[in-house]
Amino acid sequence: MTDPIKQYLYLVVDRQSNYIISICSSPSIANAVSDGFLNSTVMVIYWPYLTFENKNLKKHGLDYQINFKLIRLATKPVNERSTEVNVAEPSAKTFMNLRYDLVEVIEPTEDWISMRRLANTRLYLITYLERAIERYMIKHQTFSQDSLFYPILHNELHKTNSSSFREYAEISGMSEKETISHLKNKLESMSIYVFRMKAFWEKYVDYINSIQSETDINDILRLIEVELLGGDREIDH
């Protein structure tokens, strides 16, 4: 359906310190980054952009010297349990009494800085990976409701005497036979394409998360682009 624009931040949070490992632009990127850091979790928090703009937030992924801790408004009399979907340090006060808030960490440890450097490298690569996939996938998104349409199409194609194709043909001006042929081909093409992209995503998320230090990212970017264009690359972890 028509998705509203949500003012969310997708965070990868360290469960011990409640510090922010990465601020990501999508849930899938956040989960991929979190997979690479033990004792981390993904938190999505409401963050009204226009009300509360923090310029340092934008630099978080580029500058490992900028660090935040996630806090939450402690409710009384009941103190909420800290679970993987409620990771934050309880605080008496948050900005505008929002449920969650970010506070800057002034002197993080050297170990934390090392981890942030690694996180920034991985975040950059995983974000690039997702955008590269979207660059290829966008050509297949020809209707705003495709995410609804294709599962329905799959079901209709498996029915005998589906009236949906008859109606589609009447509206579009194609014959019913042409409609079925046209849509079946699209579904087949899209299905195989998406399967390939998913496998590709998992392969490279796995590989990027095996990186243990800042590395020459250009080599990895090239691997990604070459494979997308049909090259065969087996990568050593």
Place this chain on the structure above:
Amino acid sequence: MTTRSIVVSLDHYDVFKKINQTAYPELSIYGEIYKIIPSSWISDRTEIAQSPFKTFILPEHKFKNYQLKNIDLESALYNRAKELINRNKKIYLSWSGGIDSTLCLVSLIKAGINSDQLIVCMNNDGIRENPYFYKNYILPTFHLMSIEKFSQILKYDKLDGIFVNGDPADALMGIDFALPIYKKFGYEFLNLCCSRENVVKYFTASNMTEQAANCWFDFFLASRNLSPRPINNIYDFSWWCTFNHRWQTANEKIRTRYENDVEYVRFFNNEEFICWSINQQLPKIEKYSDFKKIFKEIIYKFDKNFQYLENKIKLESVSNNVLTKNFSAVLDDSSRLKFNDFDLLNFYQKNNFFSDWIS
């Protein structure tokens, strides 16, 4: 060191980069070609100029005495289509919506192909490139298969018919260099004399070193005396570079996508088309979309799509290749090499054109 030789490779640049070029000084000159031809495997069908890497010219691509017969293109298209139909096998035609594959399909339709004999393998990219043709001639008449499904069949299954595509139409037209030269220097440059000065100017404008540009000029023209047509201007040079040096790649590149035995027919590879190609001169080009106009005019005669005639340009299509994990090389024994198994140094031969040139 292997006894095998390379027939075709499309994925050798990263392999080449791994070579320690200080140990092989001529390879720094050889490697400059990647600035102009980033992926095609260069060979010499005349076998006069030897590559630094053992290359095998398949018997069907070895250079012959070609006749200078005047061939009517439309007759050649009709004859080829008829010949394919008369094989009485299912035809799987890979259709990108581009000029070459559309011309193949037009020719098959004109030759009277039965709708049950043809399966058009395509996806949304093809519809985007030629929506009019798709809606009016393909969808109402022919069976469809997604190109993705087709590539899976080639890789994992046995094809119950012939695989046909629009190769090597670009090689017939000699546009590999002609297009980028036209973009950089304009139409008049294509008409200039095929002199060292002019060719080196093009190569160095593409960031080749002066030394490499001169060497590659000599390489490409080492067997010019065998050319069935005189190489007078830059357009002739472009044609020759493809006809002699990239012909095998243009014809065999598909084989990097699969390993199984497939009856594979390049529509534009037969004696008639080759003779036609030899007789081609530099066409009148007023705009970019005028390249391959002669093909588009035949399509236009059939479908009356003026937009396509006037505005369609040649576009690189990657649709067929996305995440297909192609092999990096095909060898003379038909074996394939994956990227990690492909070591160019295994194919190195010390006595080659480039080592002779620098010594």
